[in-house]
Amino acid sequence: SAVISQKPSRDICQRGTSLTIQCQVDSQVTMMFWYRQQPGQSLTLIATANQGSEATYESGFVIDKFPISRPNLTFSTLTVSNMSPEDSSIYLCSVMGGGGNTEAFFGQGTRLTVV
Amino acid sequence: SQQGEEDPQALSIQEGENATMNCSYKTSINNLQWYRQNSGRGLVHLILIRSNEREKHSGRLRVTLDTSKKSSSLLITASRAADTASYFCATDVGNKLVFGAGTILRVKS
Incomplete structure (x- = not known):
């Protein structure tokens, strides 16, 4: 299993500003995943963060809007840039179990409200 | 995009x-998971069921998988108020999980 610490847990931000979300895992993992969950919706994968290489973004998400850092095997950040009210969502980081185990572990999420 | 549809929505x-x-999905899978x-x-x-399994139990949870229909079901028996939550199925597609739309369950005491 993996324990993930994600912060902040919530924030209210002004439009046009940026917020950086941090995710710390208690073990080394190759890939970390960032999801967005819009109000009342399911999870949508934003990108996969690999240590030592650029993140891989899903269709509809771009690096300029959601830059990701992955400085080591236990830490990653996601920045939501130039925010608008449409960015109000829960953002979640996740890792998968090792050894071919695809069970996922999640942080507690960051509830972002853009005003 | 989401892999599957879930019903009911609530x-x-x-x-x-x-x-x-219930959960339906579109592509071939290695396994299906519920969260x-x-x-x-x-x-x-909550539970993972592999593509070569048809049924799996864990406590009060029972999951079935029908790969011919590309569908799965999650049964929670003897529900409790603490089971009130949203439930999502997820499929493993190319080393990433794709989530269904989810079912909001409310258990009234």
């Missing part, structure tokens, strides 16, 4: 009753 039952949620989310927090893994 389910309200009395404590002690059983709750059944629970309480009040917009992080998801918690």
